[in-house]
Structures are given as structure tokens and as C-alpha cells.
Amino acid sequence: MAAESPILSLRSLAKSVPGGRVLFEGLNLDLAAGEFVAVMGESGVGKSTLLNLIAGLDGADAGQVAIDGVGLETLDDDARTGLRRDRIGFVFQAFHILPHLTLGQNVALPLVLQRAPGAEALVRAGAMLDSVGLPGRAGDFPHQLSGGEMQRVAIARALVHRPGLILADEPTGNLDPETAGRVLALFADQVRQSGAAALLVTHSDVAAAAADRVLTLTRTGLVERHGG
């Protein structure tokens, strides 16, 4: 458990799918700055749903989600959106790079949404692309990239605005093992450099190994996994 006050705090969280099947209940978790936690579990257990609840994109049946001590249930949609914009970074399995924007614009998007002037945002985005191994590519368009390169852009976009919490949903699920390894190393390195808390959802043992702690999602909550 982290000594300082957690960035993310989940208390007695419960969620069912339409039709009544319970995904999990009584789920608790605290995540402090600099912590990198992987959550594993079988398909359909609710890993992505857990991320959606944390991001305020879905509502829990019971329990509380708090980010920086602020309970999401107390916020309206606009406030949750604002919190997501300022405090969270996302990396998805399917990359979700906007095809009609340049790589620089894709990465700069979170900064622009935080009121950074366009030129400054693009400079910072360019520097971020340099740090993920894509120097001088800010003016390229996504269709010119390979899968591994796309995910590097996604990592750059998730970190560029220095969020307190990074949520990653199967970030290497679409990549070959060699590329996945390189992307994971980059992701872990960047997360640690940023000092943010990170929650990685995966069913890959290799991916989970990059984290400081590995938890398994079950119907009754998160269980610490040792020696995995």
C-alpha cells in the first residue's frame, strides 16, 4: 500500500452487466503516484469495464471511485469530462489515432484541450514524439505508420499533458511479441519518468511483468498475485 494519499481510490465497487450477471462486487484499490499496477483476468471478467468506471465513462452499481480525493459520483458529466481531460491519460489496444490529423496534432490534442496555445502544444507534442522514438515525424499522417509506431504515438498522447493517472487497456494486444516487448518497455519507462500512477489491464503475463504489482480481477474484487 502506498504511504502517501492515493491518486486513485476504489471503495466497495460493484458492477453487473445488463441481464443481471455480476462482474465484481466489493472491489477496493488504492493507487499512489509512481505506482504501476497490472490487472489481469479472463476475457469477460470486467477488466475494460473497470477502466470505464475509473474514467467516469460508465457508472458503478455500488461503491465509490475517487480521483485525487474527488468522488466521481458527486460530479456531473461535464465535471467528469474535465477531470478526465486534466488528470487521466489513455492507451488503447486499437490505438485510436485520428486518421485525418498529423501525428503532432494527435499528440497535441490533450494539450490543446487544456487551453495550451496551438504552437506551444505542437512543440511539446514534437518533443514527446522524440522521446517515444519518433523524431521528426510530427508532420506525418497515421496511415504511414506501422502498428508499433501507432502505439508509440498513443503513448505519447497519453503522457504529453502530464496526467496523474494513466489507464492502459491491452496496449500490446494488437502487436507482435517483439514489437510488444519494445512498446511495453517504452511505456513502463515513460510512466516511471512521468511519476504518474498507471493501471494496465491485460491478459498477457509478459505485459503484466512490466508492472510493479500484478492484481487479478475476480468476482469478489482484486486479488494480489505473487510470483507470477
Add this chain to the structure above:
Amino acid sequence: MAADRPWALAARWMILGEWRAHPMRAVTAAVAIAVGVALGLAVHLVNASALNEFSQAVSTVNGDAELQVRGVSPAGFGEALYPTLARLPGVAAASPVVELSASAKGVGEPVTLIGLDVLRAAYVTPSLLGRPVGADAAHGPTSEAAFDDNAVLLSQAALEALHVRPGDPLELTAAGRAVSLRVAGVLPGVAEGQQIAVMDIAAAQWRFGQVGKLQRIDLRLDQGADSGRVRAAIARVLPADAQLVSRESEARRSDALSRAYRVNLDMLALMALLTGGFLVYSAQSLAVARRRAQFALLRVLGVRRRALLGQVLAEGAVVGLAGGVAGLGLGLGLASGALALLGGDLGGGYFGGVEPELAFAPAAALVFLVLGLLTAMGGSLIPAREAARAQPAVALKNVGDSVDPRVAPRIWPSVLLLAAGAAAAFAPAVGGIPLFGYGAMALLLAGGVAAMPWIARTLLTPLQRLQVAGAAVDLAFKRLWGAPSQAAVALCGIVASTSLMVAMAVMVSSFRGSVDDWLGQVLADDLYVRAEASGGGFDPTTQAALARTPGVARMVFQTSTSLRLSADQPPLAVLIRPFDARRMPMIDSATPPAGATPVWVSEPAAWLYGWKPGQSIALPISGKAAPFFVAGIWRDYSNQHGAVALDSADYTRLTGDAFRAGAAVELAPGAKPQAVIAALRARMPPGLNVNFAEPKTLRAFALRLFDRSFAVTYGLEAIAILVGLAGVAATVSAQTLARTKEFGMLRHLGVTRAQIVAMLATEGAVLGAVGVLAGIGLGLVMSQVLIHVVNPQSFHWTMETQLPWTLLASVAISLVAAAAGTALLAGRRALSSDAVRAVREDW
């Protein structure tokens, strides 16, 4: 919204990125808006230019007169009224006027002959004062020419029409008298295109048999005089055969003359804009559906719902603005071309003799620009709301159509809209304009379009269950059923354009068919004779002589005049003929009581003046108001502002006028029309200009006039159909191209290219057929509103529904073929890309 301001830059990136990737989609939508704005502005500018020119021409003739007293009929009123009015308190100057319709020998063009007291007119209507030319000029501007019995001054247009120059002799015929005159000067103050001749009032009265008669008195009031009080004083001394009119009532009368026609054209032009709105809706819906996952990502990254709503609306606004600005330029060009080709009334025949110049109207341009903008934004509103409402977590998975095909679509919003439309159809006109009728059309259209998901489901469900042999057809049916939202979007465009087109086509076909039937009834004789009105017509002796012409079995003499019953309305036509109910297309009738004088009123007259069969009405036929019994209502398509038919014998008894200007001739069995025409011509009085026509010629002429006045309607309708077809093509094509991934997957599964193309053609054809079927049904309902509400309220005549089967069938086939053909072509293009690459694409 300060919090959302940073989103502006991101939104700009997003919008520009989208348009860079798919420029033609935005361009197509903008062009649709441009066409709508252009048509609306062009029709408005042409009509406004013509109306403005017409009003100027009217005010030239009326001069600066603040008030006028006019005869209710061309016969005028007694001149004793003039000194009475001139002495009324508040009247500064009064100018008596004789106004006759005149013609010159051998020239078909009519001229308005005005007799003026120059000294009086100088105070009231200075624009009618002439400038002597040649020898007459030597005597000064108000020379003896003004008082010379033989002198006449002509406007430039009259000089040209009559082929004379100052100093030339000129024989003018008016009120049945031919008079030799001399062109003594010109009328520089008369507006261009106005054919006016001015002479001394005393000479005009004496030489044209109008002694003691005036057609109008122009009045100018004292400065500061209470206009209401003066009007009341005039009204107290006014005889029944005279009427007080003001500038305002004249303006209203000019406006009433063509208002319904102009409003109808405006509405028709706006239909093209509405169809453009549906095209924007289709384009935006597809763009939103395609970018569902992109929008979801933006929501995840912290973009608020209303910012997404704003982005899609902003896209629509830019499309609307670009289309609107382009439409203004196009509209100006179209208006200029239409004025040159069709004239100021766009073929409607309302502004004869007027040659308007195009006048740009900035306020109207701004209104149409805003309408284009609002239409494009309106078309974007539903897709924008859909983009903002989507659940990001679900949309990020990009599951395709967000509607569960098993859930039945809601029908009640559509039922409510249709019911509101039906209710609006029963509401009366507002200020002579069928506002609720047009509202009913819009509500029915919206209701019909809103019903499309439900109709599509109802029609497609049985197809989906069908066990068909070919995989391609089976896949097509399943896909149409399984993606109801996409099917509904494509259907909206098809239904909107088909229903508007069908409604217009059925109305025009019903109108033309009814006019054709009516012509068959009213032109039942073998030959028609017409003498020029200014020539006075046939006296009783000539009538008797003509009726005895060999080859003539029966000759029915008739004439017409006009009555001004209301200062705000154009004159009512009075048709005088021996009444024969069998030869009149009667709608309703009542038996007149003994001793009553019957009149038969036309359908527009009954509507405009609220007359009903059996009612007693007062008409100043003989100079003073006399009671008449309304013995029936007859269908009449020739006098939009109303007509009354009066039996010949009654007219002669009441007025003493036994002259008739025309006749209908029934030939004796075996008589040859040309021989009878020659024989009749030989018996005509010398100097009388007479025209002969056979019914087939008159019928063809009338239908040619009908087609001319509907030429713009046909043109606007064709453009609306083309915009609609373009919409269908763009929608189907965009939907097909967006399915590249699906085709790649099918190719991986072993489906051949030919099978995919066949599937797409089937989808297109089925979609087109469903749309056309629903569009024709909705169009037929809307046509009934046009036929039974909009037309009677606008033009005051009714018609029987007649369906243009050939046109309906060809349009249905074209639309189905367009939908299938476009799907097929777009499919081929989509299939040209690599199947392996297609399945790897993320968006």
C-alpha cells in the same frame, strides 16, 4: 463558454482533417444548399424586380395623386362629381381624367388613351405632361398642342408600338370611334415600356363619345389635411359607379394581382433548399456514423458533449455558409438569365408590358443566406445530437449500427407530425396566402420521413425471413434489416425528393387535365369571333346581319367589361352572353325567384367575395348598385380575380348597351369554317378589326399559355428532383465506401467480387424501391393538400385529381435505377482496394 474555448482549435483541426480526407462529401452538400439558395433568391429577385417596375408604371399613370376616385367599370361616372370633389374641404387640387383603351389601325398593340386638363394635371400628375416637338414646340411647353382637338402626345413605348414619329398623323380607335389625330409631342415622364397617349380632356370626351363622362379624378390634399376626414367626406358624395382608391390600396391591388403566384414560386424554390437540407442530413449522418469511434475517443480525452454537438453543427454551418455565398452569386446569374428568357413574371403573364431591370436586394440576399445556413445546420442537428449522446465506452468498440434491429422503431412521433399536418390542412388562408397549407406540407413531409425507420422495418422484415437461393441477395436482405439506422438515413433523401416531386407532378397534371376538360366544355362551338374592344363591337343591326350569314346555324353574341368592387382587389370580369347552363361548367346552382335578375358567379369570385347560390348581391352594373340573385357558381380558370356572368337581355335592359364585342358561331351541317369566315368578314362594318379562331386553335393557345406559366414550375421541380437524385447517389455511395472493411472480410470468407457487387445492387434496388413506394404514397397525400388547400386558397379554383401514370412510373424506375446503379459503382470502387488492407483498417 470559456471552458470550451480551447476546443475551438481542436475542432478546427478535426473539421479541416475530415474535409481534407473527404472533400467531395462536403462539396456535394454545399452545392445542394447553393442550388436551393440560388433558386430562392433568383425567383425572389425576378418577382421583386417585376413588381417594383409594375408599381412604378402604375404610379406614373397615377402621378402624385394621393387619392383617386375611379369608375367601377370602364364606362366611368358622371363628370358632375368633379366640381363636388374639388370644393370639398381638404382637397388642394382635383384633376379630371378620361381613360380609354385605344388601338391604331393595323397595329395589334393596345394603348392607354388619357384625356387630361393640363392646367389641373400640372398640380397632381406632372409626369403625364408632355413636351411638344417640332412645329408645336415653338408655342412653348404648355403650348396650344395641349388644347388642340387633333393633338396627341405619345410615350416612347407608344411611339415605337404604333410606328409613328412626332408630326405624323395617327388614327386612334377607342370606345367604338375612330378619330384622326396628329402626334404633337412626347411624354418624357412616363416610365419605360408604358404605352400611353395623352390628349386634351375636352377633345377626348367630345371625339370619343365620352361627353359628360370621366373614368377617374386624381386628388391632391391640402398640406396637413386630415386624410381620414377627407376620405370620409368623399365617401359621402361618391355615387355607386365610383370608388375611392389610395396609393396604399393601389399598392395592395398590384400586390394581390400576382401575390399567390409569387408566393407559390417562392415556396417551390424553397423546396429545392429543403431537399438540400435532407442531403446535408444524409451526409452528416453518415459522417457521424463513420466517425463514431473518433468522437468517442474525443469524449474520453475530455471533450464535453456540447463541444461535440458544436463541432458537427459548425461543420453544417460552414457547409451552409459556403453553399449560401455561392448560391447568392448563382442566384444573381440565374435571375438575370430568367429575366432575359422568361420576363419579369417568369412566364406567369401577370406583368404585361413591363420590362424590368434586375435590382439586387441585399436584405433578401441576407434572408436567403441565413435560410441556407439554417437549413444546413438543421440538417446537421440530429446527427450532431447523436454524436454528442453516444456512449463513449460502447462507441470505442466501433460496433457499427447502434440500433438493435430487433427493437421496433417508434412510430408515434411520425403519427403526431402527420396528424398535425392533417389538422393544419383544414385551417384557412392567412392574408390570402395558404400559410397553414404550406405548413401542412412541411409537417406531412417531416412525418413521412420520421416514419421511415418503421416503414422500412415493416417492409423489410418479411424479406429478411425469405429463404432465397443466392447468397448475395440473402446477404443484402439481412444487411438492410440489420442496419436500420443506415437504411433510414438513405431512405430519408429518397422519400423527401420523391414525395415532393410526386406532389408537384400530380398537382400540375390535375390542374392541366382540369383546364383541358374545362376548355372542352366552354369552347363547345365551331367558331369564335372577336372584335377589338376599342372598336365598340357589333351593333344590333350588324348582329342580325351576321346571324343570317349562310353556313351559320346559330350565332351567340357576347361581350365583357369589368367592375371594381373593392379598392384592394383587381377588377372583376363581367361576362355578358345569353345564359345557357348546358354550356357552362356549373358547380352549384339555385333557382331565381320571379322578378329577380340572375347572375352566375365564377368559383374565384364566390371565394373572394364570399358569394353563395341563392344570395342577393348588389352590383353597380348600370352605374348604380342594383340587386342581383346569385343563380349559380361555375368553374372558371380564365379570370383568377373573379368573374360574373350576366344574361345578355338583362344587361341590355339595365344599361341600354346592345353592342357586343364577340360571338360564338355554330355552323350549319356541312358548312366549311373558312367559307363561313370569309362570308362573315364580308358582312363586317368597315374599319372594325376582327379576329376569327376555331376552338382547337384557342384550346392549343390556352394550353400553351398554361405550359408557359408552369415552365418555371417544371424547371424548379426538375432541379429539386436532380438535387434529390444527387442526394440519393451521394448517400448510397458514401454508405458503400464506408463498408470497405466489411467487403474485405467477405472476400476473406470466399465471397466473390461478383457476389458482392450483386449484393450491393440488390441492396440499392430494394432501398430505392422501398423509398419510392413510401415517397409516392406520401407524395399522393401531399398532392391532395396542394389540390384541395394550397390551390383553392391561392388561386380560388378547384380541380379534379388526375394522376400522371407515365411520369410516376418513369421517376420510380429512375430512382430505383439510380440507387442500385450508384451502389454498384461505389461498390466496384470500394472493391478495388486490397481486401487484406481493408480488414486491418482501424476506422
